[in-house]
Amino acid sequence: MLTDPGHLLLFVAASVALIGLPGPNVLYICTRSMTQGTAAGLVSALGVETGTLVHVLATAFGVAALVSAQPWALEALTLLGAGYLAHLGARSLAEARSTDRADGTAAPTHRLPRVYGQGVLVNVLNPKVMLFFLAFLPQWVSEGATGTQARTEMLVLGAITFLLGLVMDLAYASAAGVLGHRLPTRALTGRSAKYTVAAVYFGLAITTVLT
Template structure:
C-alpha cells in the first residue's frame, strides 16, 4: 500500500503545482473575478472532471508500464524535475505576470463554464506532465498493487487541488483587489511559488529523493 512519505511527497508536489501560475488557476481566477464565485465554482467542477480523466487514463497505462519496466521511473523522475524547474522559472522570470492581475472576461453560461474548465485542464501540459512524469515516481513497485497506489496518490492530488482552488475561487475578488495596488506583494507571490517549485524539483531529481521527501 502507499507509504507515508509518498503521501507527504504527493501532497507537497500538488501544493506547489496548484499554487503556481498556470492555465487552470488563470481561468478560475479570471472567471471568479469577472463573473462571480458561482461561475468560478462551476468552472472548478469542470477542472476536477479533467483531473479524473487524467487519473483514469494515466494509471491504466502506467500500471502496466511500471510493472514491466521499473527502470522507467528514472526517466520519469528526471522529466518531472525538469518540468518543475521550468514552472519555477516561469514564476520568477523578469516580466512575469501574477495570476491575480485583473482581466476582463465576457460572461458565459454554466454549461460553457464547465466545458471550458474541463478543456482548460485536459489541454494543460502541466497536468499531463504531473500525471505522467511526477506522481508515478512516488509509486513503489515493491509495495504491491501499482494501479491502486496510482489511484490513491492521484486522488490525493485531486483533493489538494480542489481544496486549494476552491479557496482561491472564493477569495479571488478580495485578493485581486488587495494586491492590485501592491506590486511588491504580487512579486513576492511569484517568488514564493517559484522557490517552492524549485525546491521540489531538486528533491525529485536526486535518486530516492521522492520516496524520502519530507521524511522524518
C-alpha cells in the same frame, strides 16, 4: 507506499508545492471569478479539477504514456488545446463587440453547466498537465509494484492530488471573486469584462503553443 504515513505525508507536501503555485489554470479560474462572479469561478474550478481526474485515469491506465510516446499526438493535443482557448477568446470578443453596455452594468451571467464544461476541456486539452501526471505519479508508486497494484496506487495518489488541487482552486476562485467585488472601478464589468476574458484566453492559447 500507501501504508507508510511518512511517505504519504511527503507526497502530499510535494503535491502542494507543485500544484499550489499559480499557473494557467489558476489564471483561467480567477479571470472567471473576477469578471463573471464567484459562482462562475467556483464552477470553473470544479470543471478544471474534473479534467484532472481524466488525466489521472489516463496516467493510471497507460493512455498518457501512449500519447506522450507519439510526437504527432502531443502536437495534435497541443493544437486542440490552443485552438479551443482561441475559440473561447473569439467568442468573448464577439460578445464584447455585439453587446452595448455603456452604462457599466454587470456582464451577463453565463450558464454554469457551460462554464463547467469549458473548464473540463481547458484542462483535458492541456498536454502539460498530462505530462506532469505522467512524470509525477509513477515516482511515488511502491518499488516493484506492477499491474493492478501500481494502477491502484496511482489512482489513490491521483485522487489525493485531485482533492488538494480542488481545495486550492476553490480558494483561488473565492479570493478572486471577493477582489472583483471590491475593485474601486468598474473596469471588470460589462463590455470591458468580455475584452479582459478574451485577452486572457488568447494569451493562454499563445502560451500553450509556445511552451
